[in-house]
Amino acid sequence: MNRVPTSGSFETWLNIGDKKSIGEALAAAHPADTANALLDLDDASAWRILLMGRLADAGPAFGHLPMEVQARLIEQARVKDAARLLDRVAADERADLFKALDEPLRATLLPHLSLRQRLDTERLVSYDEHTVGAVMSTEFAAVPGELTVRDSFDFIRDEAPRKETVYAIYVVDELGRLAGVVSLEDLLTSDQERRMDEIMDRDVKFVRADEPRTAVAEMIRTYDFLALPVINGGDRLAGIVTVDDVLDVEEEEATEDFHKMAPVGAIGTGIKEAGLALLYRARAPWLLVLVFMNILSGAGIAYFEDTLAAMISLAFFLPLLIASGGNAGSQSATLMVRALATGDVRLSDWVALLAREILVSVALGVTMGVAVAFIASVRAPEIGVIVALSMVVTVLFGSLVGLCLPFLLTRLKFDPAMSSSPLVTSVADIGGVLIYFGIATWWLGDIVAVA
Amino acid sequence: MNRVPTSGSFETWLNIGDKKSIGEALAAAHPADTANALLDLDDASAWRILLMGRLADAGPAFGHLPMEVQARLIEQARVKDAARLLDRVAADERADLFKALDEPLRATLLPHLSLRQRLDTERLVSYDEHTVGAVMSTEFAAVPGELTVRDSFDFIRDEAPRKETVYAIYVVDELGRLAGVVSLEDLLTSDQERRMDEIMDRDVKFVRADEPRTAVAEMIRTYDFLALPVINGGDRLAGIVTVDDVLDVEEEEATEDFHKMAPVGAIGTGIKEAGLALLYRARAPWLLVLVFMNILSGAGIAYFEDTLAAMISLAFFLPLLIASGGNAGSQSATLMVRALATGDVRLSDWVALLAREILVSVALGVTMGVAVAFIASVRAPEIGVIVALSMVVTVLFGSLVGLCLPFLLTRLKFDPAMSSSPLVTSVADIGGVLIYFGIATWWLGDIVAVA
Numbered sequence: 037m038n039r040v041p042t043s044g045s046f047e048t049w050l051n052i053g054d055k056k057s058i059g060e061a062l063a064a065a066h067p068a069d070t071a072n073a074l075l076d077l078d079d080a081s082a083w084r085i086l087l088m089g090r091l092a093d094a095g096p097a098f099g100h101l102p103m104e105v106q107a108r109l110i111e112q113a114r115v116k117d118a119a120r121l122l123d124r125v126a127a128d129e130r131a132d133l134f135k136a137l138d139e140p141l142r143a144t145l146l147p148h149l150s151l152r153q154r155l156d157t158e159r160l161v162s163y164d165e166h167t168v169g170a171v172m173s174t175e176f177a178a179v180p181g182e183l184t185v186r187d188s189f190d191f192i193r194d195e196a197p198r199k200e201t202v203y204a205i206y207v208v209d210e211l212g213r214l215a216g217v218v219s220l221e222d223l224l225t226s227d228q229e230r231r232m233d234e235i236m237d238r239d240v241k242f243v244r245a246d247e248p249r250t251a252v253a254e255m256i257r258t259y260d261f262l263a264l265p266v267i268n269g270g271d272r273l274a275g276i277v278t279v280d281d282v283l284d285v286e287e288e289e290a291t292e293d294f295h296k297m298a299p300v301g302a303i304g305t306g307i308k309e310a311g312l313a314l315l316y317r318a319r320a321p322w323l324l325v326l327v328f329m330n331i332l333s334g335a336g337i338a339y340f341e342d343t344l345a346a347m348i349s350l351a352f353f354l355p356l357l358i359a360s361g362g363n364a365g366s367q368s369a370t371l372m373v374r375a376l377a378t379g380d381v382r383l384s385d386w387v388a389l390l391a392r393e394i395l396v397s398v399a400l401g402v403t404m405g406v407a408v409a410f411i412a413s414v415r416a417p418e419i420g421v422i423v424a425l426s427m428v429v430t431v432l433f434g435s436l437v438g439l440c441l442p443f444l445l446t447r448l449k450f451d452p453a454m455s456s457s458p459l460v461t462s463v464a465d466i467g468g469v470l471i472y473f474g475i476a477t478w479w480l481g482d483i484v485a486v487a
Numbered sequence: 488m489n490r491v492p493t494s495g496s497f498e499t500w501l502n503i504g505d506k507k508s509i510g511e512a513l514a515a516a517h518p519a520d521t522a523n524a525l526l527d528l529d530d531a532s533a534w535r536i537l538l539m540g541r542l543a544d545a546g547p548a549f550g551h552l553p554m555e556v557q558a559r560l561i562e563q564a565r566v567k568d569a570a571r572l573l574d575r576v577a578a579d580e581r582a583d584l585f586k587a588l589d590e591p592l593r594a595t596l597l598p599h600l601s602l603r604q605r606l607d608t609e610r611l612v613s614y615d616e617h618t619v620g621a622v623m624s625t626e627f628a629a630v631p632g633e634l635t636v637r638d639s640f641d642f643i644r645d646e647a648p649r650k651e652t653v654y655a656i657y658v659v660d661e662l663g664r665l666a667g668v669v670s671l672e673d674l675l676t677s678d679q680e681r682r683m684d685e686i687m688d689r690d691v692k693f694v695r696a697d698e699p700r701t702a703v704a705e706m707i708r709t710y711d712f713l714a715l716p717v718i719n720g721g722d723r724l725a726g727i728v729t730v731d732d733v734l735d736v737e738e739e740e741a742t743e744d745f746h747k748m749a750p751v752g753a754i755g756t757g758i759k760e761a762g763l764a765l766l767y768r769a770r771a772p773w774l775l776v777l778v779f780m781n782i783l784s785g786a787g788i789a790y791f792e793d794t795l796a797a798m799i800s801l802a803f804f805l806p807l808l809i810a811s812g813g814n815a816g817s818q819s820a821t822l823m824v825r826a827l828a829t830g831d832v833r834l835s836d837w838v839a840l841l842a843r844e845i846l847v848s849v850a851l852g853v854t855m856g857v858a859v860a861f862i863a864s865v866r867a868p869e870i871g872v873i874v875a876l877s878m879v880v881t882v883l884f885g886s887l888v889g890l891c892l893p894f895l896l897t898r899l900k901f902d903p904a905m906s907s908s909p910l911v912t913s914v915a916d917i918g919g920v921l922i923y924f925g926i927a928t929w930w931l932g933d934i935v936a937v938a
Contacts, residue, residue, distance in 0.1 A: 040690075066692075068709045193676050202672060203654055203713075220671060221653060225644050239490060241517075257738075258519045260731040262654075262713060279730045280711040286734065287708075290741040291825050297748065297908075298821035307826045308836060315847045319818050320854050323882070326814050327858060330807035338803050338866075348796060352789050355809065355916055356781035363777050363909040367770050370749035374742050375758045385759060396766045403771050407778060415789075431774070457748075457908035458814040465806055 040069045043076035046085050055088045062089030062097060071100035083109050087117055092197070095124025104309045107136050110145070119148030126200065127153070128173040128281065131160030159274075168252050169245035171285055172266045172275035175199050178206045181215055181233030185226045192220070200278050204263050207236045212272040214265055216240055242267050245274050249285050254379065256282045292453070293377055297370065298322075299456035322458075329462040333358070333469050340473035343480065349416040350476055353408070353423045358468035360404055360427060361434030362461030368393060368438030369455040376442055376452045386443045393439045394432070401431035422479050426472040433471060434464035491520045494527035497536050506539045513540030513548060522551035534560050538568055543648070546575025555760045558587050561596070570599030577651065578604070579624040579732065582611030610725075619703050620696035622736055623717045623726035626650050629657045632666055632684030636677045643671070651729050655714050658687045663723040665716055667691055693718050696725050703728045704736050705830070744828055747904035748821065749773075773909075780913040784809070784920050791924035794931065800867040801927055804859070804874045809919030811855055811878060812885030813912030819844060819889030820906040827893055827903045837894045844890045845883070852882035873930050877923040884922060885915035 041061045049057045062070055062085075074082040074097070086094040086109075098106060098121055110118045110133070122130055122145070134142055134157055146154055156174045163169030177199045179188055192202045205223065207216040216236030218226075226235045242265045243252045256264055256279055268274040295303065301318035303310050310318075337344065337354075344350055372389075375381035381389065409424035416423075438460045442452035492512045500508045513521055513536075525533040525548070537545040537560075549557060549572055561569045561584070573581055573596065585593055585608055597605055607625045614620030628650045630639055643653045656674065658667040667687030669677075677686045693716045694703045707715055707730055719725040746754065752769035754761050761769075788795065788805075795801055823840075826832035832840065860875035867874075889911045893903035 066710055068711075189675065196672050196676065220675075221647050224640065224671075225647065257731075257734055259517055260519075262730070279713070279734070280708075283708055283730070283734065283737065286737060286741075287829060290737075291829065294745070294748075294821055294825040297745075298818045300818050300822060306831045307822055307840070308832060312843060312847055312850075315843075316850050319815070319847070320851055322818070323811060323814055323851060323855055324858055327807055327811050327855060330810045331862060333806040333810075334803045334866075337806065338800075341799060341802075344802060345799060348792060349789075351792075351795060351802060352785045354805075355784040355788065355920070356778055358806065359781045359784075359909075359913065359916065360774060360778050362912075363774055364770070366907075366909050367749045367751050367773070370745055371751060371758055374745040378738060378742065380757045381759060389758070392763060392766075396763055396770070399763075399767050400771055400774060404774055404778060407775055411782060415785075456817075457912075458810075458817050461813075461908075461912070462810065465810065469806070 041065045041073045043073045046073055047077060047081065050081055050085060058085055058088045059090060059093075062086075062093040065097075067093070067096035068100045070097035074101065075105065079105075079108055079112060083113055083117075086121065091121060091124040095121055096126070099125045099129040102306070102309075103132065103136055104305070106133050110137065111141065115144055115148055119145055123150050123153050126173060127156045127160060127175050128171065128200075131157055131170075134161050163245060166249055167245065168243050168247050168249050168266055168277060169268075169274070171249050171252070171281050172245065172277045173200045173281070174275045176206060176263075176265070176273070176276040177202045177204070178208050178273055179232055181207050181209065181231065181236070183232045184228065185223055185230050185232070185235065186228040188218075188223060188232055189228075192223075200276060201263050204261075204265075204276075205232075206240075206265055206273055206276075207232050208273050211270075214240060214242060214267055214271065214273040217265065240265065243277070244268070250289060252277045253282045253285050253289070289377075293373065296451060296453035297373065297456045299454065299458060322456075326458055326462050329459075330465065333462075333465045336466060336469035336473065340469075340477060343473050343477045347419060347476065347480055349419060350422075350473070352416060353412065353419070353426075354469075354472065356408065356411075357423065357426055357430055357472050358465045359461075360408075361430035361464040361468040361471075362457075363434070364397065364400060364431045365434035365438030365460040365464040366457035368397075368435045369442055369457065369460045370438075372439055372442040373452050373455055376446060383443060383446055390436075390439060393435055397432045397435035398428070400435070401428035404428070404431050419476070422472075422476045426468075426475050429471050429475070430464070430468045433467045434460070437463050437467070490515045492516045492524045494524045497524055498528060498532065501532055501536060509536055509539045510541060510544075513537075513544040516548075518544070518547035519551045521548035525552065526556065530556075530559055530563060534564055534568075537572060542572060542575040546572055547577070550576045550580040553757070553760075554583065554587055555756065557584050561588065562592065566595055566599055570596055574601050574604050577624060578607045578611060578626050579622065579651075582608055582621075585612050586616075614696060617700055618696065619694050619698050619700050619717055619728060620719075620725070622700050622703070622732050623696065623728045624651045624732070625726045627657060627714075627716070627724070627727040628653045628655070629659050629663075629724055630683055632658050632660065632682065632687070634683050635679065636674055636681050636683070636686065637679040639669075639674060639683055640679075643674075651727060652714050655712075655716075655727070656683075657691075657716055657724055657727075658683050659724050662721075665691060665693060665718055665722065665724045668716065691716065694728070695719070700736050701740060704733045704740070707733045740828075744824065744904040747902060748824065748907045750905065750907035750909060773907075777909055777913050780910075781916065784913075784916045787917060787920035787924065791920075791928060794924050794928045798870060798927065798931060800870060801873075801924070803867060804863065804870070804877075805920075805923065807859065808874065808877055808881055808923050809916045810912075811859075812881035812915040812919040812922075813908075814885070815848065815851060815882045816885035816889035816911040816915040817908035819848075819886045820893060820908065820911045821889075823890055823893040824903050824906055827897060834894060834897055841887075841890060844886055848883045848886035849879070851886070852879035855879070855882050870927070873923075873927045877919075877926050880922050880926070881915070881919045884918045885911070888914050888918070 196202045203220045205218045216238045217240040218236045263276045263278045266275040299322045405424040405427040408427045412420040412423045441455040446452045647653045654671045656669045667689045668691040714727045714729045717726040750773045856875040856878040859878045863871040863874045892906040897903045
């Protein structure tokens with residue numbers, strides 16, 4: 037078992053028509069390793085190799101291919117072959133693939149699936165993205181409560197290959213409603229003649245199919261579960277979410293948060309697979325929003341044109357000052373967005389964090405003020421005090437914007453991750469211009485008036 | 488089982504000295520729920536409640552408390568009580584706690600632990616942070632190869648409560664070297680009289696204790712394992728990493744990447760628990776580095792002082808232009824950093840991505856150029872062409888910096904996540920100033936010369 041196959045040996049066997057070796061290699065390898073080897077071959081060869089193996093080996097290997105490769109292979113395959121293979125792909129992976137296929141192909145393929153697989157697929161694709169239903173699998177182990185431990189073992193032995201996990205066995209009533217759970221571990225240590233409803237844990241934790249998928253991730257993380265049952269509107273057991281699904285959910289959620297911090301709109305696929313038009317559409321709107329915000333900074337500078345004209349050396353420190361406010365704001369915003377996302381910080385912590393942020397920001401501002409006063413003493417000593425004072429206020433202002441924006445967005449039911457560095461920087465820029473030229477105009481009062 | 492306890496009922500029972508109810512509640516609740524209820528009580532009450540339960544219940548509940556609460560409770564506890572409880576905390580969690588304790592307390596506590604627990608703890612704390620050894624647990628199920636399936640079941644029944652997982656049983660030779668693995672599922676479906684070394688999977692995947700912890704996360708994610716064995720220098724089985732450990736590793740790694748993108752230095756604890764001095768130290772160096780980079784932008788402006796003085800309206804568009812270059816760069820950098828972190832993109836993809844980035848950036852630049860030309864036509868038509876042209880070049884420049892920096896850092900063995908938005912923005916700012924005033928000076932050639 038678990039020999040790692042190479043694309044080279046697959047190619048050789050394919051060329052000499054050695055179907056037996058291919059079948060054996062597929063049976064012996066972990067499906068992830070098979071998928072990895074197939075990726076190095078052209079689509080037609082990869083597909084022929086998959087069809088040469090047992091479906092029970094080829095299905096999981098196919099399910100481990102990247103989504104866009106799965107879609108390509110299915111699009112060029114004969115419908116009957118595709119349906120036969122898809123019958124043996126995990127239900128949640130098959131549903132993900134169906135979502136990626138064009139509607140006509142989906143409609144052609146569906147009737148060729150086995151009845152059970154077809155119903156599962158239709159149900160799973162119907163759930164909204166980002167819900168629990170969209171990540172769950174329908175391949176769970178469920179038994180009636182009157183079954184004995186002994187009979188349950190027999191059931192598991194028979195059913196194990198077709199289930200995502202048998203380490204949690206769910207007990208359902210005659211209407212299919214979730215009544216309890218028995219771990220395989222508990223099953224092992226129980227008397228063979230007892231009934232499942234006697235040994236089951238009745239206070240089983242569950243999620244509903246229409247809850248956001250982050251809910252299930254948080255529960256599995258909190259309780260260290262290997263799987264969590266999902267119930268539907270009628271309280272019936274509809275599926276399970278396994279911990280490996282949660283790993284994928286967490287990675288996707290983190291990626292979405294990173295992208296929002298860029299800020300970039302939803303891409304929903306890998307960077308290499310994303311079309312140029314998609315990348316353009318994800319980026320252009322944000323750049324335009326930000327540029328129109330920057331007009332305000334420009335307007336601020338225009339408003340203080342007399343001050344600038346009277347003391348042109350002020351321009352030298354402008355980028356440095358407003359950038360520092362933005363940088364401090366970017367730090368605060370990122371710390372808060374991540375802390376809110378991981379549950380480290382809640383909305384109610386806002387006031388306590390604000391007080392801390394003010395203390396830290398003043399310290400940072402004074403540090404930066406000293407640094408910039410040093411630079412000014414060399415380059416433009418006549419405005420040293422203005423620059424140093426502006427730095428303290430600008431860093432404080434930027435930090436507070438960065439701290440408050442994520443909380444404000446959360447409060448207004450927006451995603452706090454929208455407080456991207458560029459957005460915070462834009463707001464801090466406007467504030468920075470007003471602070472800097474405001475202080476300069478006040479300090480240089482007479483000079484400006486004379487000019 | 489699994490009744491969720493409340494801090495209120497714990498408090499009541501504590502006040503009336505109802506030790507029995509407390510013990511029952513601890514036994515019935517999931518340790519994560521107990522920990523959650525204890526968090527609402529003061530430290531002294533929480534500790535007294537833990538000591539009133541069975542150690543087998545109190546240990547896991549204690550292990551689910553946040554690290555800094557664990558440390559506080561242990562610091563104020565009597566050494567004997569602390570050691571008794573710590574004996575029953577999961578080995579990996581105990582090791583994490585020991586790392587957080589002061590050296591004198593650590594030295595006081597260690598001799599009071601049971602021998603096995605002491606040796607485990609000493610070994611686990613010795614591994615460098617960010618290695619597999621630092622996240623693994625020593626509580627795995629291992630049996631000799633000559634054991635029969637029947638005897639293995641008996642072993643698992645006895646040992647299960649003391650193991651992190653019994654869903655993978657490792658087979659070791661007489662020197663403790665990893666020889667194979669049997670899943671509990673396979674054990675169930677095997678003949679009771681066969682030997683473990685007959686049914687085991689010999690090509691077992693494993694990691695080494697001194698590998699980076701991201702390696703184990705990637706393997707568990709790829710193969711959908713529930714646990715992965717860890718071997719040490721002598722190829723001996725040293726521990727396991729379970730999938731719930733990987734969930735924590737992935738969250739921590741993502742948080743570290745977010746913070747680097749801020750940019751903020753290593754904090755290593757929650758935001759609320761981090762001291763003000765720690766926050767200051769994590770933020771100030773980056774702000775100073777960035778401000779000194781911004782001096783270059785200022786120097787650029789100073790160099791073009793004549794151009795600016797001749798056409799003061801140029802200043803109006805300066806923040807907007809350099810910010811747009813920085814924003815486009817921030818988008819590219821964030822997309823690349825995340826794609827490199829998730830393995831979506833590799834170093835070798837650089838050239839292909841560069842070609843795509845140029846196409847997308849030119850489209851973005853032209854869009855932005857049109858937008859800014861429109862603004863200029865209202866505010867300062869005399870420099871419309873300069874501004875529009877500069878925008879196209881600046882956005883292209885910023886995007887390319889954002890794309891290339893993560894790859895460059897990876898190539899130089901630095902962490903690509905250091906290509907934070909503010910860092911990219913600083914580099915783009917410098918370029919933006921030179922591009923803008925360069926184009927302006929060339930376009931306005933005569934006017935500047937006259938002035």
